[in-house]
Amino acid sequence: MYGIKSGVKIARQDKPISLAAKSVIVVGGTKGIGRSLARKAAEAGASVTVVGRSLSEDDSLEPNISFLRGDVSTVSECRSIAGKLPFEKCDVLAFTAGIVPKNTRKVSADGSEFGKKHSFRGRLLWRPVL
Amino acid sequence: MAACSVTKLTPPSSLRFIVIFVRSSVELDMAVSAMSRHVMIAEAAPRLPKTARVFVWGFPGSKGYYDGTKLDDFNSEKSFKDGFGFTHMNTIALNEALVHHWAANGMTIAGFNPGLISTGIRDPLHGGGCMGSIIEGLVKLFNPSVDAYAKAMLPLFVAPELVQTKGLLFHQDGSPIEGSPALDSATVEQWIDAADSLLARVPIAQ
Numbered sequence: 001m002y003g004i005k006s007g008v009k010i011a012r013q014d015k016p017i018s019l020a021a022k023s024v025i026v027v028g029g030t031k032g033i034g035r036s037l038a039r040k041a042a043e044a045g046a047s048v049t050v051v052g053r054s055l056s057e058d059d060s061l062e063p064n065i066s067f068l069r070g071d072v073s074t075v076s077e078c079r080s081i082a083g084k085l086p087f088e089k090c091d092v093l094a095f096t097a098g099i100v101p102k103n104t105r106k107v108s109a110d111g112s113e114f115g116k117k118h119s120f121r122g123r124l125l126w127r128p129v130l
Numbered sequence: 131m132a133a134c135s136v137t138k139l140t141p142p143s144s145l146r147f148i149v150i151f152v153r154s155s156v157e158l159d160m161a162v163s164a165m166s167r168h169v170m171i172a173e174a175a176p177r178l179p180k181t182a183r184v185f186v187w188g189f190p191g192s193k194g195y196y197d198g199t200k201l202d203d204f205n206s207e208k209s210f211k212d213g214f215g216f217t218h219m220n221t222i223a224l225n226e227a228l229v230h231h232w233a234a235n236g237m238t239i240a241g242f243n244p245g246l247i248s249t250g251i252r253d254p255l256h257g258g259g260c261m262g263s264i265i266e267g268l269v270k271l272f273n274p275s276v277d278a279y280a281k282a283m284l285p286l287f288v289a290p291e292l293v294q295t296k297g298l299l300f301h302q303d304g305s306p307i308e309g310s311p312a313l314d315s316a317t318v319e320q321w322i323d324a325a326d327s328l329l330a331r332v333p334i335a336q
Contacts, residue, residue: 008295008306013285024287027170032245032249033187036280044284050243073158076333090178092287094185095170098163102254105210107155108162108250110332 020045023089026080026099027051027072030059037094037117038065051081072097074110146297154331157217163188164221167228168325175237183238183292188225190241190299195313199223204324213255227301227321233297234315240292242283245302246273274302280301 019041027039030052042048042064050059055067070081087093156165160175167186174184189195203209206217229241248269256262274282282304292298301307313321 008291008298010286010289010291010304010306012304013289017285017288019284019287024289032251033244033247033276033280036276037283040277040280040284043285046287053220068246072170073161075156075161075165075329077171082170085174087174087177087182090174090181090182092183092185093171093174093178094187095167095185097166098160098181098187098221098251099210100214100251100255101157101210102279103157103212105206105217106158107166110155110161 003024016044018045022046022091023049023086024086024092025049025051025087025090026094026096028056028095032096034094035059037096041092046092049056049085050055051085074108076110132245146308154205154207154328156328156332157210159218160221160224160328161206163218164224164228165325166329167225168322169329171228171232171237172238175232175235178237181238181293183240183287184232185240185242185286186229187224187242187244189222189243190226190229191243191301191307191309195219195222196310201320201324204321205328223310224321224325226310227318230297230309230313230315230318233323236296238293238296240286240297241299243299243301243307244279247276247279247302248273249276252258272292278327 018074022041022045024038024041024046026034026038026041026048028034029048029050032050034050035056038048038050039059042062046064048065050065051067051068051070053069053071059065060067068081068084071077072081113117163277171184176241178184188305196219198216200216200220200224203216205218205222211217226241229239232239246269248266250258252265253262279302283300286292286300299307299309
C-alpha cells in the first residue's frame with residue numbers, strides 16, 4: 001500500500017522555521033490554502049512565485065512574493081506557464097489550484113482554441129465504408 | 131538535410147475510407163484540479179533540481195473515496211455528477227496517482243489531504259450567502275483556520291523525512307496517512323494512462 005510507510009515519523013517543529021534562500025512556487029496561490037501557504041512561506045523568508053488569475057492588493061505588497069498571471073484551466077496555458085516558471089531554481093513546487101463542479105458539465109477552453117488556431121492532436125479512426 | 135519522402139497510398143477500389151477525428155474537451159474540474167498538475171509536473175520534472183520537492187493538494191487517502199470513482203468515464207463524458215460526485219472523485223484519484231507515479235520515478239513528492247478547511251472552494255455548492263456562512267462557520271468550529279493549517283504544513287517544506295521516504299500522504303495535522311488501498315501500482319498507471327489518453331484527444335493550441 002502506498003502512503004504511510006511503516007516506521008516513518010515526522011518530527012514536529014514547534015518553533016518557527018526559516019525558509020531563507022528557498023525558492024517556492026505555488027500554483028493556485030491567489031486564494032484559499034495556496035494563498036495562505038504562499039504568505040506563510042514568504043514570511044518565513046522564502047522567495048515565492050505565485051501563479052493565479054489575479055493577485056490581491058495585499059499580496060502584491062509582499063516583498064517576497066512575485067506573481068505570474070495564468071489560468072490553469074487549459075492544457076495549453078499550463079504548458080505556457082510551465083515554460084515561464086523558474087523550475088531550475090525551485091526548492092518547493094506546490095499545486096493547490098482546485099475547484100468543485102457545479103450542477104452542469106463545463107469544459108475547458110482547449111476545444112475552442114482549436115477552432116481559432118486549427119492546431120490539434122487527435123485520434124484518427126480509419127473506418128472502411130463499403 | 132534529410133529529404134522527406136511521401137508515399138501516396140491508394141486504397142482498394144472496393145473500399146472508401148473516411149477519417150473521423152475524435153476530439154474531446156477536458157471537463158473543467160478535471161482540467162483545473164488534476165490535469166493542470168499532470169501537465170505541469172511532466173513539464174517541470176526534467177528541469178527541477180534533484181533536491182526539489184513537489185507537493186500536491188487534494189484529498190488523497192480519504193476513506194472510501196475510490197469507490198466513487200469511474201476510471202471508465204475519466205473525463206465525465208458518459209455522465210456527470212456535480213459537487214463531490216464521481217466527477218470530482220476522479221480528480222482526487224488522479225492526484226493521488228500522480229504522487230505515487232512520480233515517487234516511483236524518484237521524485238521527492240508528497241500529497242496533502244487538508245480535510246475540511248474553510249475557503250471559498252465550496253461557495254459554488256452552497257452559494258455563499260447566509261447558508262454558506264452557516265456551513266463554513268461550522269467547518270471553522272471543528273477545523274483549523276486556513277492560516278493555521280498553512281503554518282502547520284510549512285515545516286514539511288524542509289522536513290528531511292520526505293527525502294528519505296518519497297510519496298508520503300499527509301493528514302490535516304501533518305501526520306502521514308495511508309493511501310487508497312485500491313491504488314496499487316498497476317491501477318496508478320491506469321489513471322496516468324487515462325490522463326495521457328485524454329491529452330491525446332484534446333485539441334491543444336501549440
